[in-house]
Amino acid sequence: MRLNPFAGLPNSRQVWAWGMYDLANQSFTLLVVTLFLPIYLKQIVLGAAAPAGHAEALLGWTTAAASLVVVLSNPVLGALADFSGKKKLFLTWTGIGCAAFTVGLAFTEPGNPWPTLGLFALGSILFMFGESFLASFLPEISTRETVGRISAIGWTMGYIGALACLPLSLLLPGLSEGTRAGFSNVFLFAGLWFFVNALPTIFLLNEKKTRETLPPGATIVNIGFHRVAQTIRNASQHRELAVFLLFFCVYCCGMQIIIGFSGLLASQYFTNTQLIVFVLALAFISAVGSAISGLYQDRIGQRRTVQISLAIWIATTAAAVFLPTANAAMWHLALVGAGIGLGLGLTGAASRALVGVLTPAHKTAEFFSLWGLGYRLAGVIGPPIFGEVTHRYGQPAAMGVVVAFFIVGFAGTYLVNVEKGRRAAEESERAFASA
Numbered sequence: 122m123r124l125n126p127f128a129g130l131p132n133s134r135q136v137w138a139w140g141m142y143d144l145a146n147q148s149f150t151l152l153v154v155t156l157f158l159p160i161y162l163k164q165i166v167l168g169a170a171a172p173a174g175h176a177e178a179l180l181g182w183t184t185a186a187a188s189l190v191v192v193l194s195n196p197v198l199g200a201l202a203d204f205s206g207k208k209k210l211f212l213t214w215t216g217i218g219c220a221a222f223t224v225g226l227a228f229t230e231p232g233n234p235w236p237t238l239g240l241f242a243l244g245s246i247l248f249m250f251g252e253s254f255l256a257s258f259l260p261e262i263s264t265r266e267t268v269g270r271i272s273a274i275g276w277t278m279g280y281i282g283a284l285a286c287l288p289l290s291l292l293l294p295g296l297s298e299g300t301r302a303g304f305s306n307v308f309l310f311a312g313l314w315f316f317v318n319a320l321p322t323i324f325l326l327n328e329k330k331t332r333e334t335l336p337p338g339a340t341i342v343n344i345g346f347h348r349v350a351q352t353i354r355n356a357s358q359h360r361e362l363a364v365f366l367l368f369f370c371v372y373c374c375g376m377q378i379i380i381g382f383s384g385l386l387a388s389q390y391f392t393n394t395q396l397i398v399f400v401l402a403l404a405f406i407s408a409v410g411s412a413i414s415g416l417y418q419d420r421i422g423q424r425r426t427v428q429i430s431l432a433i434w435i436a437t438t439a440a441a442v443f444l445p446t447a448n449a450a451m452w453h454l455a456l457v458g459a460g461i462g463l464g465l466g467l468t469g470a471a472s473r474a475l476v477g478v479l480t481p482a483h484k485t486a487e488f489f490s491l492w493g494l495g496y497r498l499a500g501v502i503g504p505p506i507f508g509e510v511t512h513r514y515g516q517p518a519a520m521g522v523v524v525a526f527f528i529v530g531f532a533g534t535y536l537v538n539v540e541k542g543r544r545a546a547e548e549s550e551r552a553f554a555s556a
Contacts, residue, residue, distance in 0.1 A: 126274050126412070135262050138325035140275040142216065142255050144282035145318035148311040149223055149248050151283050152290055155380070156400070158226070158241055161304040166234050181504070183238045187245040188497045195253055195497070199490025200348030206332035208254055215251035216319045219244045224312035227305040253493035257485040259477045261329045269418035269426070269474040276470035280408030286314050287401060330483065358549065361542025362479040362488065365534070369472055370495035372431060372530025374503030375438065375523045376468065379461055381504045390449050403462040410466025423475035424539050430467035431531040433460055435524060442520045479542040481549035
């Protein structure tokens with residue numbers, strides 16, 4: 122077993138610097154998105170006088186709007202970053218901007234939700250842009266033989282960040298009591314955590330790809346649109362990637378539902394303190410799953426690793442269908458929780474690695490933007506469907522929909538010919554190099 126995940130890598134410093142951004146941005150994912158912003162909006166900003174469900178509705182629409190902005194613009198920005206040779210610059214400023222907007226949440230006031238929602242939306246947009254730009258470095262710092270291992274290192278470092286920043290945040294004054302000052306402290310902490318831990322990425326990560334020559338009649342403004350249009354025209358050359366991204370979006374609908382609603386669902390069975398322990402346990406198991414993925418996916422193949430993870434998701438969500446609305450057996454909750462943690466760790470790292478295998482080196486930002494688009498589009502589609510089915514037919518029926526998302530995604534992966542996609546990516550690279 123490899124105790125040092127960087128051992129044997131010729132560019133271990135680059136991989137570490139790249140992974141530190143995954144560690145850094147966990148403060149936004151976990152502390153802001155998953156845990157404390159929804160509570161702050163509902164309890165402090167709106168208060169008890171707000172109509173029932175008002176906070177949830179505002180947050181849902183804000184999240185959807187931010188996701189829509191990313192869905193519409195991220196592929197174009199990715200193509201622009203690829204063309205300009207400035208992915209590092211894009212990544213740097215999206216990270217700094219997200220950290221700054223997170224700090225800004227600490228200075229919002231009760232009574233008026235729009236500054237809070239506006240800062241959250243801007244931070245979310247930059248966070249999502251940053252994820253895609255970060256992923257686009259993967260083919261540059263890995264080979265097709267090590268892409269799975271390096272992707273898993275980044276994913277595992279992210280979960281290590283989650284395991285570190287959540288317990289530390291609970292030490293902040295006023296947070297356990299739910300005071301406004303306590304929430305301000307956690308937003309300040311989250312923003313500073315992001316900025317400080319992203320510094321190795323900002324100063325040490327190198328970009329290999331240089332600026333391309335502008336085609337005749339093109340400008341730096343419209344080149345992004347031109348590249349995306351070119352990618353669509355050449356879609357048949359990258360059919361395997363396109364098929365995978367389609368079914369990736371399908372099974373990510375299920376993952377987005379679990380990420381967005383697991384805390385709310387778990388609150389039916391746990392106290393607040395127990396819920397925090399539950400989230401920590403999920404992060405730990407996810408880190409283990411990601412580490413396992415790094416050890417084995419390059420040997421057994423990225424597609425097979427994705428399929429194993431989806432089989433775990435199917436079993437886990439099927440078990441969740443039979444959870445009662447209260448007083449569930451602890452073994453049942455532990456089984457579902459362990460499956461969620463393991464599924465999150467395995468699926469994310471393996472999916473990102475498979476995109477890396479199927480992506481030509483000169484199209485990294487553009488194609489990884491499409492990967493990010495699929496994930497964000499799933500966030501627009503999945504959670505509203507889950508909420509509506511829950512409202513109309515109840516929690517078991519809604520969990521059945523989640524099972525269906527994973528089954529369809531699992532079946533779709535069998536339509537992806539990885540070796541054919543790998544050859545198409547290599548041919549595209551050779552054609553680009555000889556042009």
